[in-house]
Amino acid sequence: MKYDVCIVGSGAGAAPVAYELANAGFKVLVLEKGAHYQKEDFFKDEVGVCRRSTFTPRLDLEQHVIEDLEEEVWVGTPTSQSGWDFWNGNIVGGSSNFMSGYFHRMKPDDFRLKSKYGEIKGANVVDWPISYKDLEPYYDKVEKVVGVSGKVVKHPFLEPRSSEDFPYAPTHEHAISSWFDEACKEKGFNSIPTPRAVLPYSVGDRDGCEYAGYCGSYGCSSGAKGSAREALLNKALKTGNLTILANCFVKKLHSDKKRVHSAEYITKDGQIEKVEARLFVVAAQAIESSRLLLNSKNRHFPYGLANNSRQVGENLVFSAGGSGEGEFYYEDLDAYSANALKEIGPFVNRSLQDWYELEINKKSHKGGTIDFLFEHPNAISRARRAMYDGDIVWGDKLKSRLRHHFTSRRVFSFEIFCDWLPTNDCFVSLDESVKDRWGMPVAKVRIGAHPHDIKVGEKIALKAEELLKEMGAKNIYSSISSAPPQNLQAGGCRFGNDPKTSVLDKNCKAHELDNLYVSDGSFMPTGGSVPFTWTIYANAFRVADVLVKRLTAKKDS
Amino acid sequence: MIKYKHNSKGHDLKQNTLARRAFLGTSFLLGAATLYWFNQKDKKVRLYANETQVLLHSAYHLFAHSELGLGAKDIHIASYLAFVLKDKRIMKSDRDYFLKGAYWLEESAFETYDSSFLNLSYDQKERLFQNISKERWGRNYIHTTLGYIFEALLSAPIYGSNIDGIGWKWLEHNPGFPQPQFIEEITYEV
Numbered sequence: 099m100k101y102d103v104c105i106v107g108s109g110a111g112a113a114p115v116a117y118e119l120a121n122a123g124f125k126v127l128v129l130e131k132g133a134h135y136q137k138e139d140f141f142k143d144e145v146g147v148c149r150r151s152t153f154t155p156r157l158d159l160e161q162h163v164i165e166d167l168e169e170e171v172w173v174g175t176p177t178s179q180s181g182w183d184f185w186n187g188n189i190v191g192g193s194s195n196f197m198s199g200y201f202h203r204m205k206p207d208d209f210r211l212k213s214k215y216g217e218i219k220g221a222n223v224v225d226w227p228i229s230y231k232d233l234e235p236y237y238d239k240v241e242k243v244v245g246v247s248g249k250v251v252k253h254p255f256l257e258p259r260s261s262e263d264f265p266y267a268p269t270h271e272h273a274i275s276s277w278f279d280e281a282c283k284e285k286g287f288n289s290i291p292t293p294r295a296v297l298p299y300s301v302g303d304r305d306g307c308e309y310a311g312y313c314g315s316y317g318c319s320s321g322a323k324g325s326a327r328e329a330l331l332n333k334a335l336k337t338g339n340l341t342i343l344a345n346c347f348v349k350k351l352h353s354d355k356k357r358v359h360s361a362e363y364i365t366k367d368g369q370i371e372k373v374e375a376r377l378f379v380v381a382a383q384a385i386e387s388s389r390l391l392l393n394s395k396n397r398h399f400p401y402g403l404a405n406n407s408r409q410v411g412e413n414l415v416f417s418a419g420g421s422g423e424g425e426f427y428y429e430d431l432d433a434y435s436a437n438a439l440k441e442i443g444p445f446v447n448r449s450l451q452d453w454y455e456l457e458i459n460k461k462s463h464k465g466g467t468i469d470f471l472f473e474h475p476n477a478i479s480r481a482r483r484a485m486y487d488g489d490i491v492w493g494d495k496l497k498s499r500l501r502h503h504f505t506s507r508r509v510f511s512f513e514i515f516c517d518w519l520p521t522n523d524c525f526v527s528l529d530e531s532v533k534d535r536w537g538m539p540v541a542k543v544r545i546g547a548h549p550h551d552i553k554v555g556e557k558i559a560l561k562a563e564e565l566l567k568e569m570g571a572k573n574i575y576s577s578i579s580s581a582p583p584q585n586l587q588a589g590g591c592r593f594g595n596d597p598k599t600s601v602l603d604k605n606c607k608a609h610e611l612d613n614l615y616v617s618d619g620s621f622m623p624t625g626g627s628v629p630f631t632w633t634i635y636a637n638a639f640r641v642a643d644v645l646v647k648r649l650t651a652k653k654d655s
Numbered sequence: 656m657i658k659y660k661h662n663s664k665g666h667d668l669k670q671n672t673l674a675r676r677a678f679l680g681t682s683f684l685l686g687a688a689t690l691y692w693f694n695q696k697d698k699k700v701r702l703y704a705n706e707t708q709v710l711l712h713s714a715y716h717l718f719a720h721s722e723l724g725l726g727a728k729d730i731h732i733a734s735y736l737a738f739v740l741k742d743k744r745i746m747k748s749d750r751d752y753f754l755k756g757a758y759w760l761e762e763s764a765f766e767t768y769d770s771s772f773l774n775l776s777y778d779q780k781e782r783l784f785q786n787i788s789k790e791r792w793g794r795n796y797i798h799t800t801l802g803y804i805f806e807a808l809l810s811a812p813i814y815g816s817n818i819d820g821i822g823w824k825w826l827e828h829n830p831g832f833p834q835p836q837f838i839e840e841i842t843y844e845v
Contacts, residue, residue, distance in 0.1 A: 142832060501826070
């Protein structure tokens with residue numbers, strides 16, 4: 099059978115395309131490397147979910163090679179040796195199953211970073227070929243179709259919106275949210291209720307949030323979280339036009355000079371199959387999408403598919419920034435407040451964007467977003483933090499520390515999201531000497547960061563610390579790092595108007611091929627100072643519109 | 656939620672990498688002797704059992720029952736370690752390295768006290784752990800063992816430890832819901 103569209107991957111960049119095309123009556127095939135789970139399969143099992151390779155590949159079977167700078171030399175280390183896992187959820191729905199669901203839109207200036215703030219030496223900053231205005235209708239669509247809860251409040255960096263407010267009211271909030279608001283008032287900061295891809299009540303087949311308190315890192319057992327699987331693929335399957343083949347790893351795309359004609363994949367049983375389609379969409383998450391194109395080299399594309407410009411894999415970006423925390427001790431609070439603080443379940447749902455633009459050396463620069471949350475309740479990882487007191491400790495000393503960590507206080511945290519400036523030192527290539535379980539070269543990822551990222555992160559961290567101090571937290575600290583958060587990856591196939599400096603055109607079609615699109619975060623030339631998922635969803639809906647129009651026009655003619 | 660290097664599965668990555676490199680060098684030197692022992696069918700069984708016993712008794716010492724609370728025996732660490740040693744989701748190289756740590760601890764016990772670790776007094780064991788914690792392999796072994804103790808203490812009871820949530824109760828921890836009722840079959844090839 100020849101499909102209208104074959105999509106590689108099933109996460110936030112893939113599912114909107116599958117959803118829209120299946121609803122428009124086209125035959126869609128999704129090829130997903132991982133298994134197909136449903137909400138009934140997800141449990142709060144810290145060992146299974148967070149400490150073992152259950153929803154991600156075991157690293158000796160599939161891995162990456164990470165190139166880090168050691169004494170001015172780039173040294174590559176396979177992740178099976180380092181344990182630094184760059185997989186983020188290899189199941190139907192991808193890493194969106196495991197997101198926390200902080201949903202922020204990018205701001206209009208994020209689309210014209212170079213024009214607005216100028217060049218930064220050593221960074222490959224460019225303007226996007228589309229504007230916020232082009233993407234706004236799709237941000238709006240995500241709010242309604244995927245489901246975003248929240249409340250719009252005015253603040254200096256509120257982006258223009260076509261809908262007055264979110265379609266879903268905010269999820270229940272923790273008592274600390276009101277403490278946060280009071281502290282913001284004192285400091286003159288603008289407290290923002292964080293929009294969240296979590297439904298506060300049941301809608302269709304999706305139940306409302308159960309407030310188990312373990313959102314990030316876990317698959318959602320109620321279906322409230324707007325994962326690509328729950329919010330889009332399950333609905334698209336009902337059209338009868340979508341086929342999902344799980345446990346199928348796409349090894350290579352085959353093309354002639356102008357068109358991709360088939361995808362070669364390996365089934366769970368090790369069978370090699372090929373499938374044909376009119377259009378091909380790659381959305382395997384940024385690093386793996388670049389890897390697939392690089393592994394698909396042929397005589398027309400000796401450097402990899404769509405890579406005669408040698409741009410595939412270049413300008414990979416992550417989210418820069420870092421995190422921090424402060425402690426609230428129960429003994430410092432009255433009994434009512436202490437009990438309120440102990441409650442597990444309701445969300446903090448608070449962010450600050452007052453420093454989305456800031457001044458460094460009397461010049462305006464892009465700043466970032468601060469999201470506030472409690473320390474993740476995962477017990478084993480919290481216990482591990484008690485293991486060191488300068489030196490490693492055990493016995494009664496360890497037990498005292500465990501009791502202290504768990505029973506005397508609650509840790510209030512923040513995460514900072516800034517632009518990771520694209521540079522020549524952050525890219526994806528292939529490591530021909532390290533192969534995966536199917537014999538394919540793995541992705542080699544160089545992770546160099548621009549020093550400017552640290553300056554921005556540190557400046558914003560001071561503001562977050564100031565707020566925690568106002569709230570009465572103790573032992574406040576922050577850590578801004580140039581180490582990439584592996585779950586926040588984008589770029590590698592940036593879009594643009596010039597085929598010499600970009601892989602994709604403004605509709606995310608490969609410049610060099612007529613029927614190849616990349617619809618995950620790979621298209622992003624810069625990442626904005628927010629988590630990427632909402633933008634990836636929105637852009638994939640935009641690409642889906644282009645594909646529906648294209649296929650409809652051909653059908654009609 | 657941001658995933659960072661040092662949050663990833665909780666490993667001390669730099670330390671692990673360096674230690675593994677050190678281990679590769681050491682195992683090359685030990686290779687012939689080690690292989691000889693491992694290739695002898697009857698010796699292999701004895702050697703393996705000895706290492707698992709050393710692991711178990713390491714856990715008993717590092718997290719002994721006391722006035723301050725639960726100990727490794729209380730949380731059924733033996734069941735949990737048995738699960739860990741057959742869990743296919745853990746890389747074989749990591750399991751081997753863990754067992755190698757026990758082997759080196761036993762070796763250190765003989766070097767220091769001319770006795771198996773299992774036969775040492777509490778104070779001798781304590782001094783031995785203090786000594787090996789000054790070495791990279793020793794810190795790694797203690798780190799890994801404590802990591803599995805924490806898992807036994809705080810994981811879902813389906814894994815054979817933390818029966819009736821005894822560890823959760825001790826630390827007043829809310830484990831969330833739903834909790835798993837069975838261990839999913841893992842089909843990785845080994």
